[in-house]
Amino acid sequence: MEIRQGARLRGLRIGEDEVVTALEFGDETLALGDGDSVILAVPPWEAARLLPGLPVPVAHAPILNLHFAHQTPGPVRFLGVLGGLCQWVLVRPDTVAVTVSAADAEAREAAEDLAPRAWAEIRALAAAFGLPGEWPETPPPCRAVKEKRATPRHRPGDPAPPPVLVLPNLALAGDWMEPVLPATIDAAVRAGRRAAKSLG
Structure with a gap:
């Protein structure tokens, strides 16, 4: 596994069958294979940018x-x-x-x-x-x-959190995705484990 520092995810390429086919990092595009999956662990506003229409906390x-x-x-x-x-x-x-x-x-x-x-x-x-x-x-x-x-500020009337598995090969993680704990490191770990489990 290669860890890349300072490489912002600019976009997700999604195919007709609603699976992520590539990750776009500015000048570089990382194509995904048939067995590849994505765990998207980003702040809610970044998740909404990458997946327009996704319900996320706004305050x-x-x-x-x-x-x-x-x-x-x-x-x-x-x-x-x-x-x-x-x-x-x-x-x-x-x-x-x-x-x-x-x-x-x-x-x-x-x-x-x-x-x-x-x-x-x-x-x-x-x-x-x-x-x-x-x-x-x-x-x-x-x-x-x-x-x-x-x-996140949780307020009455806010939309329910999005599902963990939003696309067949893409799951959401991050502290804001934990329904029980406040936004903490513990919440991020639990959300990450749940995302990995959802992808099998």
């Missing part, structure tokens, strides 16, 4: 991640927080990472404003849990990553 919530450069002697800790800016804090040997889900307001703020607020909460966590290392009052260098369409 999404942003996620904010803050990554602080900080040396911590360990062990690795994963902490959940209630009532603050931070929701999840992952303390690793060289980084402290913060995740804020459904970050509608926070995604509009500048990193320079978010970092001191988050760092104050992290210092309080370090004191409460006795985390080793130095936790200075001044925030260390911080990188903010904002993903505007991170997770």
Whole structure:
């Protein structure tokens, strides 16, 4: 199996018998054989672009991640927080990472404003849990990553998810295709397994 980086799928070539016959990657077209199948694990808006008319979630919530450069002697800790800016804090040997889900307001703020607020909460966590290392009052260098369409917003009246097997040799995967779990890595894994099973 060959893994290709930076090769965006531009289109699907579908034959008269409603099976995918080729994958179009810009200047290259990858023809499929009779026994080949496709698992399409892309965000919902990309799935709708490749398969016009496919019912997909159209509203999404942003996620904010803050990554602080900080040396911590360990062990690795994963902490959940209630009532603050931070929701999840992952303390690793060289980084402290913060995740804020459904970050509608926070995604509009500048990193320079978010970092001191988050760092104050992290210092309080370090004191409460006795985390080793130095936790200075001044925030260390911080990188903010904002993903505007991170997770689908499920609203009353939204269309039902599409079937897993949308064409005889094409199945859908991705965290948004998992009907039980929220859009997480676990959901993506379960959706991928279900897609593979549907193709036999």
